[in-house]
Structure formats: structure tokens, C-alpha cells
Amino acid sequence: MKALGLVAAFCLGGLLFYISFDFPGWGDAKSPASKHVSPYYIEHTMEDTSVPNIVTAVLADYRGYDTLFETAVIFSAGLACFFLLRIPEHKAPAARFYRHLATGITFRIEKGGRLPDDTKEFERIDSVWVPYDVIINMTCRLVVPFIQLFALYVIAHGHHSPGGGFQGGVIFGAAIILFAISNNLRRTLKQMSEQTSALLGSLGVIIYAGTGMLCVLLGAGFLNYGALKSFFGVDPVAARSHSILMVEIGVGIAVTAVMVWIYYNLSSTGKQDEGL
Amino acid sequence: METIGDLIIAKYNYWAVIALLIIGLYAMIAKNNLVKKIIGMNIFQTAIILFYISIGSKKGATIPIIVHGHGESSHVVHAADYINPLPHVLMLTAIVVSVATLGVALALAMKIYSQYGTLEEDEISEKIMESETA
Numbered sequence: 155m156k157a158l159g160l161v162a163a164f165c166l167g168g169l170l171f172y173i174s175f176d177f178p179g180w181g182d183a184k185s186p187a188s189k190h191v192s193p194y195y196i197e198h199t200m201e202d203t204s205v206p207n208i209v210t211a212v213l214a215d216y217r218g219y220d221t222l223f224e225t226a227v228i229f230s231a232g233l234a235c236f237f238l239l240r241i242p243e244h245k246a247p248a249a250r251f252y253r254h255l256a257t258g259i260t261f262r263i264e265k266g267g268r269l270p271d272d273t274k275e276f277e278r279i280d281s282v283w284v285p286y287d288v289i290i291n292m293t294c295r296l297v298v299p300f301i302q303l304f305a306l307y308v309i310a311h312g313h314h315s316p317g318g319g320f321q322g323g324v325i326f327g328a329a330i331i332l333f334a335i336s337n338n339l340r341r342t343l344k345q346m347s348e349q350t351s352a353l354l355g356s357l358g359v360i361i362y363a364g365t366g367m368l369c370v371l372l373g374a375g376f377l378n379y380g381a382l383k384s385f386f387g388v389d390p391v392a393a394r395s396h397s398i399l400m401v402e403i404g405v406g407i408a409v410t411a412v413m414v415w416i417y418y419n420l421s422s423t424g425k426q427d428e429g430l
Numbered sequence: 431m432e433t434i435g436d437l438i439i440a441k442y443n444y445w446a447v448i449a450l451l452i453i454g455l456y457a458m459i460a461k462n463n464l465v466k467k468i469i470g471m472n473i474f475q476t477a478i479i480l481f482y483i484s485i486g487s488k489k490g491a492t493i494p495i496i497v498h499g500h501g502e503s504s505h506v507v508h509a510a511d512y513i514n515p516l517p518h519v520l521m522l523t524a525i526v527v528s529v530a531t532l533g534v535a536l537a538l539a540m541k542i543y544s545q546y547g548t549l550e551e552d553e554i555s556e557k558i559m560e561s562e563t564a
Binding site: 155156158159160162163164166167170171174175177178179180181182183185187188191192193195196197199200204205206207208209212213217220221224227228231232234235238239314315316318320321323324409412413416419420423 | 437439440441442443444445448449451452455456459460484485486487488489490491493494495496499500507508509510512513514515516517518519522523525526527529530531533534536537538540541544
């Protein structure tokens with residue numbers, strides 16, 4: 155199998171190497187890829203949408219359908235991870251472990267037993283407890299809010315600089331995942347529960363599709379943002395710019411929530427206990 | 431007259447992509463461990479992403495954000511001044527989708543591991559054969 159794989163891979167590689175001589179050179183401005191649709195996008199983006207970042211304009215406006223369904227694909231990936239891995243806790247386990255935060259003593263609570271009501275002093279742990287590294291813990295705690303702020307900047311500033319919903323959403327999700335890695339999953343689930351991430355994931359897709367449907371209700375084609383001029387109270391070109399921001403926010407919410415949701419299920423094999 | 435040096439400069443992006451593509455394809459065919467196969471798939475995707483990005487570049491052009499788009503004086507935008515935005519758009523979504531599909535692939539691998547207790551492909555097929563005959 156190994157030899158066969160090597161032969162197959164090198165056959166394909168040799169074929170592609172042979173073909174590469176017919177390809178346009180690197181940086182060739184007259185290459186077929188840059189000749190047909192892209193000049194239209196570059197030259198007309200400003201007058202059509204008034205968005206200087208052509209990538210954002212093409213992503214959310216000219217190729218809006220593509221991006222809508224990419225967002226739906228990401229959401230279904232989150233759903234697929236959920237359905238494959240999630241194990242709901244049907245019955246309480248026989249014994250649970252709690253750690254007293256002030257003294258570090260671990261309690262074993264047998265089935266039926268319960269802690270005093272003020273459980274803020276205790277933290278539920280799994281049977282093996284690994285002490286936190288103070289440096290890592292504090293550094294991540296300090297860094298996470300700034301990463302989240304930067305993510306919001308990337309989403310909001312996608313019209314004028316490299317950025318947009320996908321990039322900002324991934325950065326925001328990464329900040330939450332960093333929090334989950336440096337602390338533990340249970341504490342993260344208290345901040346952002348699984349229900350929240352699932353709801354936000356679908357909300358993001360709904361915002362995108364809802365923007366498209368609003369255009370239909372106002373008498374234009376699906377995702378034809380020019381129709382939203384009365385909704386925003388501006389001229390059609392500015393309406394396109396505003397709708398692109400709305401759509402990007404939807405994409406950002408969906409991507410954030412789904413990244414976090416996938417991490418929740420992968421890191422704890424669907425049990426959603428302490429995680430990594 | 432085209433020298434060997436010119437040829438290398440014009441084509442080496444494709445050759446780098448082909449090298450990554452071969453590595454990914456070989457890992458997907460020949461590796462026995464499912465996680466290694468998934469890593470191979472990801473290397474393959476990276477090769478395709480680099481291929482798209484490199485065909486979008488133009489010599490002497492800048493990133494596809496219109497300079498002084500909202501400036502006072504309106505000016506004519508020339509397509510030759512900006513690189514091709516289309517591959518960037520396509521790959522932007524492809525990168526995020528590849529992360530999502532990677533998550534699904536890893537979830538499947540986890541499920542297979544909990545079912546068969548191994549990620550080696552030959553051991554899994556052996557166990558499937560055993561359960562069929564039994």
C-alpha cells in the first residue's frame with residue numbers, strides 16, 4: 155500500500171509538474187484568472203457598494219449566496235459534531251468530587267449526599283485534579299479581553315481594512331477557546347453554555363438569511379441589498395454598505411459560536427465535563 | 431530569451447504547491463492511522479489554498495482595498511493596480527470551512543476510537559471482519 159501510494163502520488167505530482175509549464179507565470183497581470191470577472195469587481199465596487207475593501211464587497215454582496223451557504227455549512231459542521239459526540243448525562247454519577255478552593259482539600263460526595271448550599275467555595279472536579287499554572291492562568295486572563303476587542307475591531311472595520319465576519323469570528327472563538335484551555339471547560343460553560351453557543355450559531359445564519367428575506371419583502375431579489383434603502387433611510391449604495399456590515403455581523407456570530415461549540419464537544423468527547 | 435532562472439521565478443509557486451499536494455495525497459493513501467490521514471487531508475487543502483492565492487497575484491499591484499476610496503477627489507480605479515480579489519474571497523470561506531470539516535473529521539475519529547479502541551485502519555477492518563463472522 156505504501157509503495158502504491160508513493161507511485162500514485164508521484165504520478166500525479168509529475169503530471170502536475172509537466173502541466174505547470176503551461177500555466178501563466180507568477181504575478182502575471184494578464185493571466186486568465188485575472189482577466190474576466192475580477193476587473194469588473196475592482197473597477198465597480200466603489201460605485202456599486204461604496205466599500206473600499208473589494209474582498210468584503212465580493213464576499214457579502216456580489217457572491218452573497220456563496221457566503222450564505224458557507225455559513226450554513228459551518229453551522230451544520232457544528233451540528234454534526236454535536237450529534238456524533240454529545241453524551242447527555244442521564245443519571246448522576248455514583249460519586250462526585252469537589253475541591254475546597256481555599257484549602258485545596260478534595261471532598262468525595264457519595265450518591266445522595268450534597269454540599270452545603272453556598273457552593274461558591276467549592277469547585278466540582280474530575281477524579282484526577284491537575285493544579286493550575288498561575289502564570290499561564292493569569293496571562294490568559296489578561297490577554298483574553300484584548301483578543302475579543304481586537305476581534306470586534308476586525309469585524310467592524312472589515313469595510314476599510316483586511317477583515318470581516320469570518321476572520322473576526324474565528325479570533326473571537328479562539329479567545330473563548332484560550333480561556334477554556336487555560337482554565338477548564340466547566341468554568342467556560344458557566345460563561346457561555348452549550349445552549350447559548352447553539353442558539354448563537356443559528357442566530358448568525360438567521361441574521362444573514364433574514365437580511366436576504368428583508369430584501370424580498372421590500373420588493374427586490376433575495377440578497378439584493380439595494381432594496382433596503384427605505385429600511386436604513388439612505389441611498390441604495392449606502393444601503394448596500396450597511397447591509398454588508400449586518401451580514402458580516404451575522405457571519406461573525408455564527409463562526410464564533412460554532413468554533414466554540416465544536417471545541418466543547420471535541421475536547422471532552424461529548425461529556426462536557428472538565429475537558430482538556 | 432527565457433533563461434532557467436526566469437522559468438524558476440515564474441513557476442516556483444506551482445512547484446511548492448505540487449510538493450505539498452504530493453505530501454498530503456501520500457499521507458491520505460499510505461498512512462495507516464486515521465489521524466495521520468486527516469492531517470494529510472489538511473495539508474492537501476493548504477496546498478489548494480496556496481494555489482488559489484498565488485494565481486491571484488499581479489506584479490506591481492497592491493492588496494484589493496481601494497486607496498483613498500472615500501477621498502475628496504474621485505479618481506479612476508485601474509484593475510491592474512489591485513490584485514485579483516476573487517481567489518481571496520473563495521479561500522477566505524474555504525479556510526473557515528476547512529476548520530469546520532476538520533472538526534467533523536476528528537469527531538468521527540473519536541467515535542471510531544470509542545467503538546473499536548484503535549485508530550489503526552487495518553486493526554479496525556480486522557475487528558469489523560470478526561464481528562461479521564461472529
